[in-house]
Amino acid sequence: MSHFGRLTATLLLLFTCQLQAEPLSLIFAGDLMLDDGPGRLIADGGDPLLPFSDILREADYRIGNLECPIAESGQAFDNKIYSFRAQPAVTRVLQGRFDAVALANNHSGDYGREAFLETLHHLDQAGIAHFGGGRNLSEAHAPLWIERKGLKIAVLSYNEFKPRTFEAGANWPGIAWSEDDQVITDIRAAKAAGADHVIPFMHWGWEREPLPDKRQQTLARKMIDAGASLVVGGHPHVTQGAEIYQGKPIIYSLGNFVFDGFDLPAARRGWLLRLKFDQTGLLFWETLLAEMDENGTPHPVSGAFTPCGRGGEADLLECHTP
Numbered sequence: 099m100s101h102f103g104r105l106t107a108t109l110l111l112l113f114t115c116q117l118q119a120e121p122l123s124l125i126f127a128g129d130l131m132l133d134d135g136p137g138r139l140i141a142d143g144g145d146p147l148l149p150f151s152d153i154l155r156e157a158d159y160r161i162g163n164l165e166c167p168i169a170e171s172g173q174a175f176d177n178k179i180y181s182f183r184a185q186p187a188v189t190r191v192l193q194g195r196f197d198a199v200a201l202a203n204n205h206s207g208d209y210g211r212e213a214f215l216e217t218l219h220h221l222d223q224a225g226i227a228h229f230g231g232g233r234n235l236s237e238a239h240a241p242l243w244i245e246r247k248g249l250k251i252a253v254l255s256y257n258e259f260k261p262r263t264f265e266a267g268a269n270w271p272g273i274a275w276s277e278d279d280q281v282i283t284d285i286r287a288a289k290a291a292g293a294d295h296v297i298p299f300m301h302w303g304w305e306r307e308p309l310p311d312k313r314q315q316t317l318a319r320k321m322i323d324a325g326a327s328l329v330v331g332g333h334p335h336v337t338q339g340a341e342i343y344q345g346k347p348i349i350y351s352l353g354n355f356v357f358d359g360f361d362l363p364a365a366r367r368g369w370l371l372r373l374k375f376d377q378t379g380l381l382f383w384e385t386l387l388a389e390m391d392e393n394g395t396p397h398p399v400s401g402a403f404t405p406c407g408r409g410g411e412a413d414l415l416e417c418h419t420p
Contacts, residue, residue, distance in 0.1 A: 120247055120376075121247075121374040121375060121376045121381055122158050122159075122244075122246050122247045122249050122251075122374070122375045122376070123156070123157045123158045123159075123372065123373065123374050124157060124158065124159050124160075124161070124244070124251070124372070124373040124374075124375070125153075125154060125157040125159070125160045125161065125370060125371065125372055125373075126161050126162070126299065126330050126349075126352060126370075126371040126373070127160070127161070127162035127163070127196075127352065127355040127368075127370055127371075128162070128163060128332045128351070128352035128353050128354050128355040128368045128369065129163050129165040129203075129332055129333075129335070129353075129354045129355060129356070129357055129368075130162045130163060130164050130165055130166075130192075130196075130199065130355055130356045130357075131165040131166050131182055131184075131205075131354070131356060131357045131358075131394065132146075132164075132166055132168070132184035132188040132191075132356065133166050133182040133183055133184045134182070134358055134359060134394070135358030135359065135392070135393045135394045136188075136356050136357070136358060136393065136394040136395070137184050137185060137188060138393075139393050139394075139395065140185075140187060140188050140190075140191055141185065141187065144393075145191050146191065146356050146393065146394060146395040146396070147191050147192075147195050147356065147395075147396075148395075149395065149396060149397045149398060150195075150370065150388065150396055150398065151195060153370065153386070153398070154195040154196070155194065155195065157372065158246055158247070159197050159198070159244050159246065160195060160196045160197050160198075161196065161197065161198045161199070161200065161242070161253060161299065162196050162199050162200070162355060163199065163200045163203055163255075163299070163301065163332050164199035164200065164201060164203075164206070164217075164228075165182065165203055165205050165357070166182035166183060166184045166205050166206075166208065167182070167183050167184070167205070167206060167207075167208060167209050167213045167214055167216070167217040168183075168184045168185070168186055168188060168189065168216070168217045168220045168221070169183055169184075169186070169209060169212075169213035169214075169216035169217055169220070170185065170186065170216070171209070171212045171213050171216050172208075172209030172210040172212050172213030172214075172216070173209060173210060174208060174209055175208065175210075178208060178261075180205075181205075181208040181209065182205050182208055183208060183209050183213065186220045189220055189221070189223070189224035189226065190224075192224065192226055193224055193225065193226065196226060197226065197227060198226065198227035198228065198229065198242050198253075199221065199226060199227075199228050200228075200229060200230045200253075200255035200299050200301075201217075201228050201229065201230045201231030201232075201238075201255065201273055202229075202230030202231055202238070202255040202256050202257040202273045202274045202275075202276075202299075202301055203230075203257050203259070203273070203301040203332075203333065204257060204259040204260060204261065204301065204333070206231055206264065206272075206273050207261065207263075207264030207272065207273070211270065211271050211272070214231070214264075214271055214272070215233070215271055218231075218232070218233065218271075227242055228242075229241065229242035229253065229254070229255055230254070230255025230256065230257070230273060230274050230299070231255075231266065231271075231272065231273040231274065232266060232271065232272075233266075233271045234266055234267065234268060234269060234270065234271065235265075235266045235267055235268055235272075235274075236268075237266070238265075238266035238272060238273055238274040239254075239266075239274050239280070239284055241253060241254050241284070241288050241293070241296075242254075242255075243293075248377065249294050249295070249375055249376075249377070250292055250293055250294050251293060251294060251295045251296075251297065251375070252288035252289075252291070252293040252295070252296045252297070253296075253297045253298075253299055254274075254281070254284055254285065254288065254296065254297070254298045254299065255274060255298070255299045255300070255301070256274050256275065256276035256281060256298065256300055256301065256302075257273050257274065257275060257276060257301040257302075258275075258276040258300065258301060258302040258303075258313075258333075259301060259302065259333055262275055276300065276301075276302065276317070278317060278320060281298065281317070281320075281321060281324075282320060282321070282324040285298065285321060285324040285325050285326055286324055286325060288325075289325045294375075295327040295328075295375060295379075295380070296325055296326045296327060297326065297327060297328055297329070297330060298321050298326055298329050298330070299330050299331070299332075300314075300317075300318075300329065300330070300331040300332070300333075301331070301332055301333045302314050302317070302331055302333055303331065303333055303334045303338060303350065303351055304334060305333070305334050305335050305336075306334060306335060306336055306362060306364070306365065307334055307336070307338070308336055308337075308338060308339075308364065309338055309339060310331075310338050310339070310350040310351070314331065314338075314350055315348075318331075318343070318348045318350070319343050319348075322343055322344055322346050322348070323344075326346070327346060327379070327380055328346050328347045328348065328349070328373075328380065328383070329346075329347075329348045329349070330349050330352065330371060331348075331349065331350045331351050331352070332351050332352050332353070333351065334351045334353070335353060335354055335357070335360065335362075335365045336351065336353050336354075336362070336364040336365055336367075337351055337352065337353040337364070337367065337368060337369050337385075338350035338351035338353075339405065340385070340405040340407075340414060341414060342407060342411070342412055342413065342414050345409075345410045345411060345412060346380075347380075347383055347407055347414075349369070349371055349383075349385065349405070352368055352369045352370070352371060352385075353365070353367065353368035353369060354366070354367075354368045354390060355368045355370065355388060355390075355396055356390070356394050356395070356396060357390060357394050358390065358392065358393055358394030359394075366389060366390045367387060367388065367389050367390070367399075368387075368388050368390070368396065369385035369386065369387060369388070369404060369405075370385065370386040370388055371383065371384075371385055371386075372384050372385075372386065378409075379409050379410065380409030380410070381408070381409050382406070382407070382408055382409065383406060383407055383409070384404070384405075384406035384407075384417045385404040385405050385406060385417075386398065386404065386419060387399040387402040387404050387419060398419070399419065400419050400420060401418070401419060402418070402419045403416040403417070403418055403419075404416065404417060404419065405417075
C-alpha cells in the first residue's frame with residue numbers, strides 16, 4: 099500500500115472510531131396538546147416550545163406524544179367529554195424541535211378517521227415522522243426506526259385507554275392498541291430486524307394518579323423480558339415515578355409537556371426524558387422538570403431533583419437540575 103493509501107486508511111479508521119465514540123442522544127416528551135390555549139398562542143404568532151427550544155435542539159433525535167389531530171376536517175364525537183383538534187399551522191412550532199410524534203393515544207381519533215388521515219398528511223408535509231398509528235394496522239404497528247451514529251433503534255407506541263373503536267384495521271386507518279401478545283411479538287420482531295435497542299412508548303395508566311398501577315408494572319416488565327431496553331409512558335397527565343428492572347429503566351409517565359386547562363398542580367408539571375446511547379448500550383438517562391403556565395407553555399425548572407440513572411445499574415438515582 100502506498101504512503102497516501104496508508105494515510106487515507108488511518109484517517110478513515112480514526113474518523114470511524116470518533117463516530118462510534120460519540121453517544122447518540124434522544125429526547126422523549128409527554129403530551130403535546132396544541133389546541134385551546136397553546137393553539138391560540140400559536141395562531142397569534144407565539145411559540146409554546148420556545149422556553150425548551152435550546153434543550154430540544156441539542157438532542158440528536160426528539161420524540162413526543164401528539165395529543166390531538168392536526169386537521170380542519172372531521173366532526174367531534176358527541177360522547178367524548180374532551181375533544182381536541184389543532185390547526186395545520188401548529189406544525190411550524192414542531193419543526194426543528196421534534197423529529198417524530200407518537201399517535202397511539204386516546205385523542206388521535208377525536209374528529210374521526212378523515213381528520214386522522216389529514217393529520218398524517220400535515221405531518222408528512224412538515225417532515226415529521228409518526229408512528230403508533232397509520233393508514234392501516236400494519237402501518238400502525240410499524241416501528242419508528244432511528245439510525246444514527248452507528249446505532250439502530252426501534253420505537254413502538256401503543257394505546258391502552260378508550261376508545262378502542264379507533265384501533266386501526268387491515269383496511270382502515272387508526273392507532274395501535276396494546277395487547278400483551280402483540281406488543282411482545284412486535285418487540286421481538288424489531289430485535290430480529292436488527293434493532294440494537296427497542297423502546298416502547300406507552301399510553302396507559304389512570305389519569306391524575308401519581309403511581310403506576312399493577313397492570314402498568316406487569317406489562318412493563320414483560321416488555322423488558324421480551325427485549326426492550328427501557329420503557330417510557332404517558333397519559334395520566336401527571337408524572338408517575340420510575341424504577342429499574344433487570345438494570346433497565348421504566349419511566350411510567352412523563353406527564354404533560356404542552357397542555358393547559360388543568361386545576362391540579364401536578365398536571366402542570368411534567369418531565370422531559372433525555373437518553374444517551376453508545377455501542378455498549380444505554381449510558382445514562384435523566385428527567386428534566388417542566389412547569390406549564392396558564393397558556394400551557396412549559397418552562398424549565400431549576401433546582402429540582404428528578405429521577406435519573408446509569409445504564410445497566412440497579413440503583414435509581416435523583417439528579418439535580420442546575
